[in-house]
Amino acid sequence: MSLIAIVDIAHPDLALTPTIRERPDASIEVIPHSTTDPETGLFFFLVEGTDETFDDALDRDHTVANWTLVDDLGSTRIYRLQHTDETKLISPTTTELGGLMLKAESNDRGWTVRLHLPDRDAIATLWEFCEETDISFELHRMFRQNEWSNGLTPKLTDEQQAALVSAYEDGYFEEPRETSLEELADQLDISPTAVGGRIRRGTGKLVEMTLLED
CATH class of the missing domain: 1.10.10 (Arc Repressor Mutant, subunit A)
Structure with missing residues (x-):
């Protein structure tokens, strides 16, 4: 039976982590459909609580190869990014394991992610991948898919x-x-x-x- 896992991940080379730490005032969320195809190399992010000065942080971010502002709604912006080769990502491994990243939101250190994975073995394999690549992996909550359907949702950040x-x-x-x-x-x-x-x-x-x- 499939599982939902709520995990905090952190590493200086994780996607957008330099920007997250430079601009803690901004709330960054992955637009999830873009993470389901690891071959595209393109990821979309919704950024709230910022302005055009956020672009300067992206320019300094060593995980960003190039970026495009897709939409500007004032304090809310949508960006399309391509990451550098050295950027660490867990979404390709999650997809290879038959899983899906349902949601990813920035926190003070990196990302809080909500993952849909087929079983405990997949979660263990993902944890091993993070351990081998020095990515901090803190599991906050895990529950079966039927519990998710019955309305048990992850705790607030x-x-x-x-x-x-x-x-x-x-x-x-x-x-x-x-x-x-x-x-x-x-x-x-x-x-x-x-x-x-x-x-x-x-x-x-x-x-x-x-x-x-x-």
């Missing part, structure tokens, strides 16, 4: 939990609101757009966890 708890405690969800995104941003030391993105994605995960039956 630390950043999403911090944003939601701060918003709740400071009255962001009250009517009328007792705080603003700008005030929460000052408290969390990130941009208002990043706060809004974390609240939105965290709320979405809570809805999946508590309200959806299928």
Whole structure:
């Protein structure tokens, strides 16, 4: 029976890690369909909470061979990237094992990924691959596919939990609101757009966890 695994991965040469560490104010998410074909060499990323200065970080990132801005919606941007040969990736190995990367979001050190894998052997093989290539592999949660279908979803990231708890405690969800995104941003030391993105994605995960039956 297939499994869902929630894993934190980290390494200085993992895709976009230099940019993630240089720009912790930005929230980066892989657009997942692009990771299902490791032969293309092209990956798409959704970036929230940033502006054109993010491009400078990409120029300095040794994991980025070239990049193209696909769409600019102000504080939300979509990029198409091609990585350098020395960039470390787990998506090709995941695909070779018969798995799929369902989601990948940046965290303070690297990436939090949600993987669909056929069995425990595949997870063990992926862990061995990461061990051999010095990629930090921290398994947070693993559950069977039928449990996933019954509404058990992965826990919130630390950043999403911090944003939601701060918003709740400071009255962001009250009517009328007792705080603003700008005030929460000052408290969390990130941009208002990043706060809004974390609240939105965290709320979405809570809805999946508590309200959806299928």
